[in-house]
Amino acid sequence: MSKHNDIRESVSKAYADAVNRPSQTPGLCCEPVQKGVVVKSAGYTNEELAALPADAVENSFGCGNPLAFSEVKAGEVVVDLGSGAGIDVIIAAKKVGETGRAIGIDMTDDMLDRARANIESAGVKNAEVRKGIIEALPIDDASVDWVISNCVINLSPDKAKVFAEIARVLKPGGKMLVSDIVAQDLPEDVLKDERLYCSCVSGAISEADYVQGLRDAGMESVEVRERIVYDESQLAAFIESEIPKEANAPSDASSCCATACCCGPTTDGPTSEALAATMQGKIWSAKVFAKKPA
Numbered sequence: 147m148s149k150h151n152d153i154r155e156s157v158s159k160a161y162a163d164a165v166n167r168p169s170q171t172p173g174l175c176c177e178p179v180q181k182g183v184v185v186k187s188a189g190y191t192n193e194e195l196a197a198l199p200a201d202a203v204e205n206s207f208g209c210g211n212p213l214a215f216s217e218v219k220a221g222e223v224v225v226d227l228g229s230g231a232g233i234d235v236i237i238a239a240k241k242v243g244e245t246g247r248a249i250g251i252d253m254t255d256d257m258l259d260r261a262r263a264n265i266e267s268a269g270v271k272n273a274e275v276r277k278g279i280i281e282a283l284p285i286d287d288a289s290v291d292w293v294i295s296n297c298v299i300n301l302s303p304d305k306a307k308v309f310a311e312i313a314r315v316l317k318p319g320g321k322m323l324v325s326d327i328v329a330q331d332l333p334e335d336v337l338k339d340e341r342l343y344c345s346c347v348s349g350a351i352s353e354a355d356y357v358q359g360l361r362d363a364g365m366e367s368v369e370v371r372e373r374i375v376y377d378e379s380q381l382a383a384f385i386e387s388e389i390p391k392e393a394n395a396p397s398d399a400s401s402c403c404a405t406a407c408c409c410g411p412t413t414d415g416p417t418s419e420a421l422a423a424t425m426q427g428k429i430w431s432a433k434v435f436a437k438k439p440a
C-alpha cells in the first residue's frame with residue numbers, strides 16, 4: 147500500500163511541476179519545453195480547441211480525445227478520471243448542457259486549482275473538480291452515465307481497483323470511453339527507466355490486459371475503438387511534453403532540472419529521441435469502450 151502511495155506521490159509531484167512549468171523557458175538549463183503540442187494530434191477538432199481557454203489547451207497532457215465518438219447526451223452525468231487542467235471536463239460540460247453535470251477527479255492540488263480557474267474562464271456552470279484518487283473515487287455508487295479519462299489509468303499503481311471503481315460508479319447500462327497509452331513488448335531498459343513512469347510509458351499495460359481487466363471488473367462490450375500510433379518524432383514530443391528534455395542540459399545546471407523533472411534520475415540516461423526509436427510500434431494510444439450491464 148505504501149509503495150502505491152509512493153508512486154502516486156511521485157506522479158502527483160511530476161504533474162504539479164508540469165502544470166507550473168512555463169511552456170517556453172528560454173535561458174533555463176533544460177531545453178525549452180513545448181507544452182500543448184501533443185494535444186494537436188490527440189483528435190480534438192480545431193473548433194473544440196478554439197472554444198477552450200488557452201491555458202486548458204496548453205496544459206493538456208492527454209493522448210486522445212475521450213469524448214470523440216462517445217455519444218454523450220444532454221442531461222447526462224460525466225466523470226473524468228485524472229482531469230488535470232480541465233480540458234475534457236469543460237468539453238463534457240458543454241456536451242451535457244445545463245441539465246447535465248461534468249465532474250473531474252484529480253489528486254494533484256495544482257491541477258485542481260488550474261482546472262477550477264479554467265472552468266470559470268470557460269463560463270461553464272455545470273462542471274466541478276473534486277480531490278481524490280481514481281482507485282477510490284469520491285463518487286456515489288451507480289450515479290454516473292459516462293466515465294471518461296485521458297492518459298491517466300496507465301499511471302495508476304493499482305489498475306484493477308480503478309476498473310472496479312469505474313464499474314461501481316456507473317449506473318446500470320452506463321458507459322466508459324477512455325483514451326490511454328498501452329504498450330507491448332517494450333525493451334527491458336525502457337521498462338526500468340523510472341523517468342518514463344510519469345511520462346505514461348513504463349506503467350502502461352497491453353491492450354489485451356486492459357480489455358481483460360475491464361471484463362474482470364464486470365464490464366461488457368469491451369472494445370478498442372481507435373488507435374493513435376505515434377511516429378518517432380511524435381513519440382519524442384510526447385515524452386518531452388511530460389518530462390523535460392534534460393539529457394542535453396549542461397552539467398552545471400542540474401539543480402534546475404532536478405526540480406522540473408519526473409519520478410527518477412534526471413541527469414543521465416538516453417535522450418528522448420533515442421528512447422522514441424526503441425519504443426516505436428510498441429506503444430500507442432488506444433480509445434477503449436466498455437459498458438456496465440443494464
Ligand SMILES: C[S@@+](CC[C@H](N)C(=O)[O-])C[C@H]1O[C@@H](n2cnc3c(N)ncnc32)[C@H](O)[C@@H]1O
Nearest residue numbers: 161206207208228229230252253254279280296
Ligand atoms: C497525463 S495527466 C492527464 C491530465 C488530463 N486528463 C489531460 O488530458 O490533460 C495525468 C493526470 O492524472 C492525475 N493522476 C494520476 N494518477 C492519479 C491517481 N491515481 N488518482 C488521481 N489522479 C491521478 C495527475 O495528477 C494528472 O493531473
